[in-house]
Amino acid sequence: MRRKTMRDVSVATGLSTYTVSRALSGADGVSAESRAHVLKVAREIGYIPNRAAQELRRANRDSIAVITASTSNSYYLDLMEGIHHELRSTGRAVIVGDIAIDGAYSAELEDQLVRRLIESRTAGVIATLTLTPENLKLLDQWDVPVVFVDSDPPEDARHYPSVTTDNYAASLTVGHHIASHGYGNWLLLMYPGKWSTRFERERGIREAAAKHSADLTVVECENNDLAAQKALTLHLEGAARLPDVLIAGNNPLLLGALRYCRAKEIGIPDNMAVVSFDDFAWAPLMDPPLTVLDEDSKSIGSRAAATLTAIIEQQIESEKRNQSTKPDYKPEYRQQMPARLVVRRSCGCASAT
Amino acid sequence: MRRKTMRDVSVATGLSTYTVSRALSGADGVSAESRAHVLKVAREIGYIPNRAAQELRRANRDSIAVITASTSNSYYLDLMEGIHHELRSTGRAVIVGDIAIDGAYSAELEDQLVRRLIESRTAGVIATLTLTPENLKLLDQWDVPVVFVDSDPPEDARHYPSVTTDNYAASLTVGHHIASHGYGNWLLLMYPGKWSTRFERERGIREAAAKHSADLTVVECENNDLAAQKALTLHLEGAARLPDVLIAGNNPLLLGALRYCRAKEIGIPDNMAVVSFDDFAWAPLMDPPLTVLDEDSKSIGSRAAATLTAIIEQQIESEKRNQSTKPDYKPEYRQQMPARLVVRRSCGCASAT
DNA sequence: TTGATAATGCTAAACGTTTAGGGTGTCAAG
DNA sequence: CTTGACACCCTAAACGTTTAGCATTATCAA
Known part of the structure; x- marks a missing residue:
C-alpha cells in the first residue's frame, strides 16, 4: 500500500x-x-x-530536548518526571539526549547531539550539565534557548537561566551535621567539574571542615560507580587509617563507595560513617539506612520546564511582531531551591527519620 | 542573523x-x-x-524508537545501555517514548506516541510492553518494523520478533528454590498483563507451587511502588498470618513490598522471606541483601537493537529492488535468553553470593 | 585529429505540507 | 439593481534539501 x-x-x-x-x-x-x-x-x-513536511513548511520548533550524562543517577528520574509533568499540557514533545558512553561524559557526543538538535530545529534545551562554551555559543547563534538544571552555565555566560539547589548552603548543613558527631577526619568523594554543582558542594564542605577544624581530603573520579570504587581502593589502600566519615558527592559515587565498604568489610557507621548527596527510593532500606541530602528534583525539573516554555512563548510572540528572536533571559529566571538533610543511620545517628 | x-x-x-x-x-x-x-x-x-528538509526529500527513516512505560524499573537502564551500545555505530538516533503518567500505563499516550512515530516516519520500534492490536496494525500498515523486548506481541500477532527472558523456566527455578526452604504459603505480587512477562512468570510460580503443594495467592496491582504498597496493606490487613514468602513480580513492586515490611516492622527473612524478579545495583547492599532473579537486560537490549537494524537494512535493500517494503519477520528473530537466580539472604539462605 | 571515456558540475524537478492572495456565491442593506 | 460584507474554498507559491538527466571539460588511445 x-x-x-x-x-x-x-x-x-x-x-x-x-x-x-x-x-x-x-x-x-x-x-x-x-x-x-x-x-x-x-x-x-x-x-x-508527514511531520517532516509540516516542520519544513512552518519552520516550527515544537519539541524540547534534555541533555544529560548520568541517567543512572537517581535524581534523573525525578527530574524527568517533573519535566514531563510540566510539559504534558503544552503538547511539546520531550526528547532526551544522553551524552555519556558507558557512564562517562563524552565531549564528542555532546558536539554531535548539539548539532543534531540544531539540525532538527529544537525549540529549546534543558541541560543537566555545564555545556562547552562552543556548543553554548552555537545554540545561541541559532537562537535556541537553554536552561541549566542542577548545574551552571560556563564561567563567561552567567546570564543564562538556571534552576539549581543551593548547594553551598546544603553542603554547610551536611558539614555541620558531620561535625556534630565529632568526626575530625573527612573524605569527600567527588565527580568532575563538568557538573558544576561540584564546586559549590566542595566549597561548603571545605568551609565547614575549616570551621570545625577537621581534616578534609578530596578524591576525584569519573561520574560512575565503578570509577568511584576504584578511586577509593586506590586512595585508601596504603592509608594508615580510615577517615571518620565518607561524603559521597552523588548517587553513583555512593554506590561505588558502599560496594567498597562491603568488599573490605568496613562497618557503617562504626568503622566509618557515610553520608551522601541525593536521596533515592532505596536509601531508607539499605543496611544501614542512609543519611542523605535531599534536593527536590521533581520541582527542579518542572520549574526548569516552565521557565523554558515561558522563554519560548515569548520568543514566538516577538517573532510575530518581527522583533528579535534572541531568547530573552531575565535575571529572575535564575532560581535556587532549598535542600533538606534527611537524617537516617549511616551518619552515626541512632534515630530513624 | x-x-x-x-x-x-x-x-x-x-x-x-x-x-x-x-x-x-x-x-x-x-x-x-x-x-x-x-x-x-x-x-x-x-x-x-535543515533536517526536516532532508527527511522530506529523501523520505528517510533514520531513527528508531523505544516505547516504555516503566522507566523506574531497574532493568530499564541496562536495557537502554544495551540498545545504545548496539546502535552507536549505525548512526541511528534513539528516541525513547515513555507512555506512563505518574507511573501508570496510559492507553491514550500509547495512541499518541504511535501516531507521532508514524508522523515522523520512524524507522523502527522496540516495544517493552505489549502494544494494543490497533496500534500494532497501524505500525504494520506503515511498514514500521516492531521488535518486542521482555514482553510479547498481542495474542493474534505471534509472528513478531521478540527478545525475552525464558520467564517460565526462570520462575520454576525461583519456585523450586523457595520450596527448598520449606515454605508452604506463597504470596505473588504482580503487575498488570499489559506486560506479558506476567503470564509466564505466574505460570512458572503456579506450577512450582502445585508441584511442591504449597498454597499460592496472587495479588495484582498497578506497576509502581505506591500501588504495590497499598495493595499489600489491603491484602494483608485482615489476614490471619503472614505468608512464608513474598515473591515480588518486579523491581517497583519490590520497592513497595519492602516499604510495607519496613512500616509494619516485618523482619526479613525471619517473619517473611522475600524474593524478587530483576536484579539491580543496590540489591546486595540492602538489609538484608536480596535474593533475586537476574535477567541479562543489557544483552536483551543489544540483541533487540541488532534484530531491528537487521530487519530495517533488509527493508531498505528490498525497497531498492522495488520489492515489497513490508518488514520480513523471520522465525529465528524470536529469541529467548536464560536468566539466573542470584541467591543472597532475603530468601532465608545464610550464605552471601 | 578524432572519438571514447571519465570526471566534474549544473539545472530543474521533486518531496508533502502550509498559506498568501484571490475568486465565487449568498445575503442584507441601500 | 448595486454594493459591501461574509463564508467558503481554490490555485499556486513557498519551505530547504536531494537527485535524475544533461552539459562541459580534460584525458588518452588510436
Whole structure:
C-alpha cells in the first residue's frame, strides 16, 4: 500500500489540499460539514501527516530536548518526571539526549547531539550539565534557548537561566551535621567539574571542615560507580587509617563507595560513617539506612520546564511582531531551591527519620 | 542573523547546491578541491543543514524508537545501555517514548506516541510492553518494523520478533528454590498483563507451587511502588498470618513490598522471606541483601537493537529492488535468553553470593 | 585529429505540507 | 439593481534539501 498523502485525502473528498489542511489542523475557514467529511475520509483511508513536511513548511520548533550524562543517577528520574509533568499540557514533545558512553561524559557526543538538535530545529534545551562554551555559543547563534538544571552555565555566560539547589548552603548543613558527631577526619568523594554543582558542594564542605577544624581530603573520579570504587581502593589502600566519615558527592559515587565498604568489610557507621548527596527510593532500606541530602528534583525539573516554555512563548510572540528572536533571559529566571538533610543511620545517628 | 541555508553556502562558494550537497554528505562526483572549499565555507558561515528538509526529500527513516512505560524499573537502564551500545555505530538516533503518567500505563499516550512515530516516519520500534492490536496494525500498515523486548506481541500477532527472558523456566527455578526452604504459603505480587512477562512468570510460580503443594495467592496491582504498597496493606490487613514468602513480580513492586515490611516492622527473612524478579545495583547492599532473579537486560537490549537494524537494512535493500517494503519477520528473530537466580539472604539462605 | 571515456558540475524537478492572495456565491442593506 | 460584507474554498507559491538527466571539460588511445 502506497503511503497516503494529503493529496489522496484531497482527491477522495473532492476538496482542495487547502481545505483538507485547515480541516485537519482545526483552523477556521472551513464549513463544519466539510470538516467532518475530511476527518471521516482521512480516518478511513488511513492518512497520517508527514511531520517532516509540516516542520519544513512552518519552520516550527515544537519539541524540547534534555541533555544529560548520568541517567543512572537517581535524581534523573525525578527530574524527568517533573519535566514531563510540566510539559504534558503544552503538547511539546520531550526528547532526551544522553551524552555519556558507558557512564562517562563524552565531549564528542555532546558536539554531535548539539548539532543534531540544531539540525532538527529544537525549540529549546534543558541541560543537566555545564555545556562547552562552543556548543553554548552555537545554540545561541541559532537562537535556541537553554536552561541549566542542577548545574551552571560556563564561567563567561552567567546570564543564562538556571534552576539549581543551593548547594553551598546544603553542603554547610551536611558539614555541620558531620561535625556534630565529632568526626575530625573527612573524605569527600567527588565527580568532575563538568557538573558544576561540584564546586559549590566542595566549597561548603571545605568551609565547614575549616570551621570545625577537621581534616578534609578530596578524591576525584569519573561520574560512575565503578570509577568511584576504584578511586577509593586506590586512595585508601596504603592509608594508615580510615577517615571518620565518607561524603559521597552523588548517587553513583555512593554506590561505588558502599560496594567498597562491603568488599573490605568496613562497618557503617562504626568503622566509618557515610553520608551522601541525593536521596533515592532505596536509601531508607539499605543496611544501614542512609543519611542523605535531599534536593527536590521533581520541582527542579518542572520549574526548569516552565521557565523554558515561558522563554519560548515569548520568543514566538516577538517573532510575530518581527522583533528579535534572541531568547530573552531575565535575571529572575535564575532560581535556587532549598535542600533538606534527611537524617537516617549511616551518619552515626541512632534515630530513624 | 538570518538562518543559513544551503543556498548561502552555494553563493559563497560559487558552486551549485548540487555540489554543496554532495560535498557535505560525502558523496562522490565532487573534486577534492571543491569539497574542501565547501566544507571550509560551510563551517565559516555557520551553516547547519535543515533536517526536516532532508527527511522530506529523501523520505528517510533514520531513527528508531523505544516505547516504555516503566522507566523506574531497574532493568530499564541496562536495557537502554544495551540498545545504545548496539546502535552507536549505525548512526541511528534513539528516541525513547515513555507512555506512563505518574507511573501508570496510559492507553491514550500509547495512541499518541504511535501516531507521532508514524508522523515522523520512524524507522523502527522496540516495544517493552505489549502494544494494543490497533496500534500494532497501524505500525504494520506503515511498514514500521516492531521488535518486542521482555514482553510479547498481542495474542493474534505471534509472528513478531521478540527478545525475552525464558520467564517460565526462570520462575520454576525461583519456585523450586523457595520450596527448598520449606515454605508452604506463597504470596505473588504482580503487575498488570499489559506486560506479558506476567503470564509466564505466574505460570512458572503456579506450577512450582502445585508441584511442591504449597498454597499460592496472587495479588495484582498497578506497576509502581505506591500501588504495590497499598495493595499489600489491603491484602494483608485482615489476614490471619503472614505468608512464608513474598515473591515480588518486579523491581517497583519490590520497592513497595519492602516499604510495607519496613512500616509494619516485618523482619526479613525471619517473619517473611522475600524474593524478587530483576536484579539491580543496590540489591546486595540492602538489609538484608536480596535474593533475586537476574535477567541479562543489557544483552536483551543489544540483541533487540541488532534484530531491528537487521530487519530495517533488509527493508531498505528490498525497497531498492522495488520489492515489497513490508518488514520480513523471520522465525529465528524470536529469541529467548536464560536468566539466573542470584541467591543472597532475603530468601532465608545464610550464605552471601 | 578524432572519438571514447571519465570526471566534474549544473539545472530543474521533486518531496508533502502550509498559506498568501484571490475568486465565487449568498445575503442584507441601500 | 448595486454594493459591501461574509463564508467558503481554490490555485499556486513557498519551505530547504536531494537527485535524475544533461552539459562541459580534460584525458588518452588510436
